[in-house]
Structures are given as structure tokens and as C-alpha cells.
Amino acid sequence: MAAGLLDRLKYGLWHDNPGLVQLLGLCPLLAVTATFVNGLGLGFATLAVLIASNALVSATRRWIQPEIRVPIYVLIIASLVTCIELIFKAFFPDLDRSLGIFIPLIVTNCAIVARAEIFASRNTIGSSVVDGLVMGSGFALLLMAIGAFRELFGQGTLFSRMDMLFGGEPVRGIVLAENGWLLLVLPPGAFFSLALAIAAKNLIDGRRKDSRTAIPRRARTLNR
Amino acid sequence: MTDRPIWKSGVTLAIIAGFCTSLVAFTWQLTADRIEANKKEWLERSLQPALAGLFFDGSVTESMITIPVPHELPGSDAAVIYRVYAAEKPVAALFVVSARDGYAGPIRMLIGIEIDGNITGVRVLQHKETPGLGDRIETVKSDWVLQFDGHSLRDPEAAKWAIKGDGGQFDQLTGASVTPRSIIRAIKETLIWFEANRVSVFAAAAETENSDEEEDN
Numbered sequence: 001m002a003a004g005l006l007d008r009l010k011y012g013l014w015h016d017n018p019g020l021v022q023l024l025g026l027c028p029l030l031a032v033t034a035t036f037v038n039g040l041g042l043g044f045a046t047l048a049v050l051i052a053s054n055a056l057v058s059a060t061r062r063w064i065q066p067e068i069r070v071p072i073y074v075l076i077i078a079s080l081v082t083c084i085e086l087i088f089k090a091f092f093p094d095l096d097r098s099l100g101i102f103i104p105l106i107v108t109n110c111a112i113v114a115r116a117e118i119f120a121s122r123n124t125i126g127s128s129v130v131d132g133l134v135m136g137s138g139f140a141l142l143l144m145a146i147g148a149f150r151e152l153f154g155q156g157t158l159f160s161r162m163d164m165l166f167g168g169e170p171v172r173g174i175v176l177a178e179n180g181w182l183l184l185v186l187p188p189g190a191f192f193s194l195a196l197a198i199a200a201k202n203l204i205d206g207r208r209k210d211s212r213t214a215i216p217r218r219a220r221t222l223n224r
Numbered sequence: 225m226t227d228r229p230i231w232k233s234g235v236t237l238a239i240i241a242g243f244c245t246s247l248v249a250f251t252w253q254l255t256a257d258r259i260e261a262n263k264k265e266w267l268e269r270s271l272q273p274a275l276a277g278l279f280f281d282g283s284v285t286e287s288m289i290t291i292p293v294p295h296e297l298p299g300s301d302a303a304v305i306y307r308v309y310a311a312e313k314p315v316a317a318l319f320v321v322s323a324r325d326g327y328a329g330p331i332r333m334l335i336g337i338e339i340d341g342n343i344t345g346v347r348v349l350q351h352k353e354t355p356g357l358g359d360r361i362e363t364v365k366s367d368w369v370l371q372f373d374g375h376s377l378r379d380p381e382a383a384k385w386a387i388k389g390d391g392g393q394f395d396q397l398t399g400a401s402v403t404p405r406s407i408i409r410a411i412k413e414t415l416i417w418f419e420a421n422r423v424s425v426f427a428a429a430a431e432t433e434n435s436d437e438e439e440d441n
Contacts, residue, residue, distance in 0.1 A: 064236060065232070068233045068236065068237055071237065072237065075237075075240055075244050076240070076244060078244075079244035079245070083247060083248060083251040086259065087255060089259045090254075090255035093259075093262040093263075093266060179356070182355065182356040185355050185356065186355060
């Protein structure tokens with residue numbers, strides 16, 4: 001069981017990462033990741049919705065006729081997102097203002113409905129919760145990584161405005177430079193950053209494969 | 225799959241819809257008060273910076289009046305004015321107006337003016353200016369918007385209410401000239417309006433608080 005858990009964690013965070021590999025939920029991923037705290041906030045909200053929606057879909061899977069499953073997923077996900085939105089408005093009002101429309105738009109995150117359809121509708125509650133946890137974490141970590149990257153190089157800071165999550169006076173975070181490469185904070189920067197992240201992942205995977213199989217470079221090219 | 229009658233699907237859907245609705249209703253019950261308090265606190269908090277160094281009584285948000293369009297103030301939407309009192313005497317007015325001609329749409333801003341016409345503070349509430357260039361009108365990004373504190377229609381004279389590049393007195397923002405121009409024009413127009421309407425502003429009865437305005441911001 002423990003080994004199985006570790007394997008699934010590896011899948012969610014790396015081999016089958018919803019953002020990096022399945023390329024799902026790109027709209028919020030690209031839109032809000034201008035800073036680390038935004039990535040963390042939306043990642044956390046998505047993770048919470050995914051765990052809860054997986055649990056609910058799994059719990060009701062025996063009663064749901066296949067022909068009405070999609071409207072039911074939509075109902076469940078939309079209600080959960082509304083609850084999360086209310087909770088954010090009540091407890092993290094500043095972060096809610098900063099994320100704006102992207103909290104309600106979690107409803108349209110395909111990663112969530114995909115997990116409901118692919119996994120939660122066919123597995124036990126416990127297993128579905130684990131799935132929500134690993135897949136949600138994979139997505140959240142990617143949001144945070146891209147947020148940190150864009151904030152660091154685009155703005156010259158890291159962890160600015162963390163007060164939106166943890167309260168207190170507005171903070172500028174770790175200031176490394178007064179200015180950064182502006183393009184990264186603008187929308188195109190989101191595409192570049194995601195492309196770099198995917199390229200980096202493929203590079204690492206390629207290296208690993210090379211060292212494991214050790215096929216001569218020429219032979220491998222020919223095989224393709 | 226066995227052939228199930230359609231009404232059974234309907235019943236399942238209804239039960240789940242009922243469950244989901246109660247979940248949302250329950251969460252709303254738990255959070256409604258806090259959300260309302262947050263909204264009010266945020267509004268109150270966002271008004272404070274434009275009243276720097278001023279002594280006043282009570283809650284500013286309770287003395288709100290709305291000036292519907294068409295009006296002579298900057299902006300093509302309704303302007304909001306909060307009256308500020310100390311010992312029941314008017315000391316200042318806070319204007320929420322929009323600079324019409326920003327680089328990317330209107331710039332919603334807050335302008336605090338003392339009864340004698342001196343600016344107590346200017347803050348940008350909402351804008352869509354270019355990040356890194358025009359967005360330095362935010363106090364988090366730069367101190368540019370603080371340079372107006374203490375100025376009035378007589379200081380500097382009307383012709384000097386412009387950026388230095390246009391022969392005026394105020395600093396510009398490198399790489400963004402449209403944004404500062406539109407903000408300075410909006411401040412000047414507000415000052416002129418306040419001078420002309422000072423008496424009537426404080427004579428009007430306060431409106432009961434409505435939350436519609438906050439939705440706009």
C-alpha cells in the first residue's frame with residue numbers, strides 16, 4: 001500500500017502531471033501565475049475542489065446512471081467551487097480580489113472533470129481522495145513553480161504579498177531587483193514559462209531514459 | 225445497461241441538485257456575515273490613505289452621496305463622494321471618480337480634498353494600465369501618486385497642472401505619458417468641481433448604504 005501510494009504520488013507530481021503532461025486547466029494556469037502567492041492561492045483552491053469533487057463523485061458513483069453523469073459532475077463541481085469562493089471571500093478577501101474571476105472559473109478547469117470521469121467514477125472513495133490529493137498537488141506545485149519563476153525574473157521579487165494569505169501588513173517579499181524582464185509578467189510570459197517547464201521536464205526524462213537504456217545515440221535516431 | 229425509465233434519472237438529478245444546493249446554502253450561512261464585514265472594512269480601509277494627516281470622526285462610509293451621470297466630474301459613470309466631518313463640521317470630501325482617457329480604459333481613482341481645497345491624498349483604485357510602465361501609479365509600485373499631496377488649484381496655478389514634459393510642474397513616468405496626463409487632468413477637474421459645488425456637497429442628505437457601488441469597483 002505504501003509503495004503504491006508513492007508510485008501514485010510520482011504519477012501525480014511528475015509522470016502524469018495535469019498541467020505539464022495532460023496539459024489540462026491551462027486557462028487558470030496561464031492567467032494567474034504572475035506571482036507566487038497567486039499560484040499558491042489558486043493551487044490550494046483547485047486542490048481542495050478536486051479532493052472534494054473526487055470524493056463526492058466516487059460516493060455517488062453507484063446511483064448515477066451513465067447518461068446523466070456529466071450534468072451531475074458539473075453540479076457537484078460548481079457547488080464546491082461556489083463554497084470555496086465564499087470561503088475565500090470570508091477568510092482571504094485580499095487574495096480573492098487578486099485572483100478575481102479565476103476562483104469561480106475553477107469550474108471550467110478540465111483537470112477536475114477529467115479526474116471525475118477517468119478516476120473517481122470507477123474507484124473507491126479512499127482511492128479517489130488520494131487521486132485528488134496527488135493530482136491536485138501536481139497542479140498546485142506547477143502553479144507555484146511557474147508563479148515563482150515569473151515573479152522572480154519578471155518583477156525581481158519572490159513571495160511578495162504573502163500577507164494576502166497569512167494576514168498582516170502588505171509585504172514586498174524578498175526583493176532581489178527593482179525591475180525584471182517585464183515580458184514574463186505579461187500574458188505571453190505565461191506561455192513561455194509553461195513551455196520552458198515542459199521542455200525542462202522532457203529534457204530530464206530524456207536524460208534518465210538515456211542513462212537507463214544506454215542505447216547508442218545513432219541507433220536510437222535510426223529506430224525512430 | 226438495463227433500460228431504466230427516464231424519470232429515475234430525473235429523480236437522481238433532483239436529489240443531487242438538492243444536496244448541492246444545501247451545501248452552498250450552508251456555506252453561505254456560515255460565511256455571509258464575515259463577507260459583509262470584510263467588504264465594509266475593505267472599503268473603509270481603502271478610503272483611509274487619501275485622508276492622510278486629517279483628524280475626523282466616525283466612519284467615512286456612512287456619509288456617502290452619489291452624483292449620477294451626467295455630471296461635470298471626471299468619468300462617464302456615477303461619481304461617489306464621501307463627506308468627512310470633525311466635530312460635526314465638514315473638513316474634507318473624498319471623491320471616487322474615473323479618469324476617462326487612460327492608456328487602457330478608465331482609471332478609477334480616489335481623491336481626497338480638504339474643505340479649503342488642498343489635496344490630502346490621491347490613490348488609484350482600479351486600472352488596466354501596462355504592467356511595469358503605467359502601473360507605477362499604484363503606491364505599491366512607486367511613490368508617483370504621492371506628489372499631489374498638499375497641492376491645490378492655486379498651488380500650482382492652472383497652467384502648471386501638467387507633467388513637466390508638457391510645461392507643467394509634476395513628475396512624469398518614464399515610458400508612460402498618457403497615464404499621468406489623464407490622472408492630472410482628472411484631479412484638476414475634480415478640484416474645479418469641488419470649488420464650485422462645495423456648499424451643495426455638504427448640504428445633501430447622506431444616502432443609506434447600498435452595496436451596488438462596491439460591486440462596481
